[in-house]
Amino acid sequence: MIKKLLKIVKITVLVIAAVILLFLLVRFIGKAINNRTPEGGINESMYVDINGTKQWISIYGEDINNPVLLYLHGGPGSSTSAYDYAFTRKWADVYTVVTWDQRNCGKSYEKSQNNTPLSYELMMNDGLAMTKYLIDYLDKEKITILGHSWGTYYGCNLVLAYPEYYDYYIGTGQMVDMYQNEVAFREVAEEWAEGDEEGAELLKLLTPGHYTEEYFSVRNLLMQKYGYGMMRDGTDYNLPITVIFNPYYTLADWVKYLNTDFTVYMEFMLSDEFNKFSLVGKTEYEVPFYNINGDCDYQTNFRLAQEYFDGVNAPYKKIYIMEDTTHGLLESKSEAFSEILHEIAKEQSQP
Numbered sequence: 001m002i003k004k005l006l007k008i009v010k011i012t013v014l015v016i017a018a019v020i021l022l023f024l025l026v027r028f029i030g031k032a033i034n035n036r037t038p039e040g041g042i043n044e045s046m047y048v049d050i051n052g053t054k055q056w057i058s059i060y061g062e063d064i065n066n067p068v069l070l071y072l073h074g075g076p077g078s079s080t081s082a083y084d085y086a087f088t089r090k091w092a093d094v095y096t097v098v099t100w101d102q103r104n105c106g107k108s109y110e111k112s113q114n115n116t117p118l119s120y121e122l123m124m125n126d127g128l129a130m131t132k133y134l135i136d137y138l139d140k141e142k143i144t145i146l147g148h149s150w151g152t153y154y155g156c157n158l159v160l161a162y163p164e165y166y167d168y169y170i171g172t173g174q175m176v177d178m179y180q181n182e183v184a185f186r187e188v189a190e191e192w193a194e195g196d197e198e199g200a201e202l203l204k205l206l207t208p209g210h211y212t213e214e215y216f217s218v219r220n221l222l223m224q225k226y227g228y229g230m231m232r233d234g235t236d237y238n239l240p241i242t243v244i245f246n247p248y249y250t251l252a253d254w255v256k257y258l259n260t261d262f263t264v265y266m267e268f269m270l271s272d273e274f275n276k277f278s279l280v281g282k283t284e285y286e287v288p289f290y291n292i293n294g295d296c297d298y299q300t301n302f303r304l305a306q307e308y309f310d311g312v313n314a315p316y317k318k319i320y321i322m323e324d325t326t327h328g329l330l331e332s333k334s335e336a337f338s339e340i341l342h343e344i345a346k347e348q349s350q351p
Contacts, residue, residue: 034085034247038062042096045248047108050129051122056081056107057130058248059138060089061096067167067345068140069095070131072102074149074173076118076274077265079106082249082257086235086242087334094345095144098134102126102154107253109260118268120276127158131165144348146170146341148330149300153277163286168316168348172292172337173327174305177278178269182208184301185219192226199225211270223326228298233325233332285314288348292340294325294333318344 037043041062047054058081071088073080079101088097101108103118103126116122134143144167147155152171159169175181186206193199202225205218223229249257268274291309293302302321309319320340325333 031245031247034245038092040064041092048130048133050103050126050133053103053110053113054108055103055126055130056101058085058099059096060085060092060099062093064096064138066094066096067348068098068134068138068143070098070100070134070143070145072100072145072147072151072155073106074151075105075265076102076150076154076268077105077262078150079108079257081106082246083239083242084330085246085248086237086239087330087337090334090338091341091345094342096138098143100130104264105260105262106257107248109256111261114261114264116264117271117273118264119271119273123154124157124161127154128162128165131158131162135165142167144168144170146172149173149175149327152300153279156279156282157277159285159287160282166287168288168290169285170290170292170341170344171305172329173297173300174291174293174302174308175279175300176304176308177280178275179209179278180280180304181301182206182211184304185298188298188301189222189226192222213266223298228296228326230299230326230328231331233328235331236334237331239331279308283308283311283313285312285317287314288316288318289314290317290344291319292322292329292337293319294322294327294329296325297327297329299327318347 035043038061041060042064043060045056045058047056069091071084073084081099081101084099088099091097103123104110104113104116131143135141142165145155145159147153147170152173153175155169155171159166186203186208189199189203189206193203199222202218202222206215206222220229224232289309289312291305293305295302306319309317322329322333322336329337
């Protein structure tokens with residue numbers, strides 16, 4: 001009986017070992033494919049010295065002569081480097097795409113940085129330093145910014161403050177003002193919850209201007225409950241495969257990613273420093289201004305974004321509204337989004 005049990009254990013261990021080895025082999029092959037550099041293009045990743053910290057970027061493009069596009073992820077603090085190559089590489093035939101894990105998040109996370117409070121000036125200095133680095137490293141006169149969610153807050157402020165460094169601005173899931181956004185969310189959530197006792201109880205926990213982890217948890221729950229969650233439509237690419245074949249992540253990176261402390265970013269969002277990024281009254285742009293927003297986006301209210309766009313003064317401006325689309329448009333509608341970016345790139349390449 002004992003011999004039989006030991007035999008079963010031995011077979012089980014061998015099967016598990018074989019599965020692990022097969023997984024590692026498949027992952028190695030997938031990573032190797034994604035690590036290839038396109039002929040005439042670029043595929044690099046590195047840490048850049050930015051204001052006393054090491055901040056991670058990837059650079060991918062099919063033609064090194066293409067214009068450079070810097071993608072600013074949302075959050076703040078919500079790095080997307082675990083999977084964003086799946087959608088950013090769809091733009092790589094017309095742009096050299098730079099993805100950046102901003103200060104103290106994603107692959108740029110360092111526990112020691114949790115002692116450094118985030119501020120408007122610090123984040124703006126980071127953005128300017130990264131911009132200058134890319135212009136110098138990639139030998140360009142200017143770059144383009146594409147921001148999502150918090151990245152639009154960040155990107156707009158950079159373009160407004162330092163227009164000489166940017167060709168044009170593209171915002172998606174455009175943020176205008178945190179307080180106004182939350183007031184607008186509560187108003188629409190009241191409409192959703194009309195006649196729903198459970199929804200009404202959740203609404204009691206929402207007070208615009210008084211933000212806690214519970215506040216954002218309830219907010220997300222309400223969006224999911226009524227069909228407006230960011231990932232309502234999933235992704236139009238295979239997310240597990242994307243994560244497994246990520247060419248930039250090691251096991252140590254995953255451990256760091258899963259153990260990130262977001263306290264410093266929560267404190268930032270609750271501070272007056274975060275409010276300085278508000279775009280209220282900031283409408284004078286010296287570069288072309290583009291918006292791509294979903295008509296079901298209530299995380300960053302698309303109606304506020306439309307009102308802001310209408311008030312923008314810029315050399316040129318254009319807005320795209322993606323129908324039946326929530327805040328997760330980069331993931332759920334990556335193909336359609338890419339088509340719009342190609343249209344913008346073609347438009348901007350015209351003399």
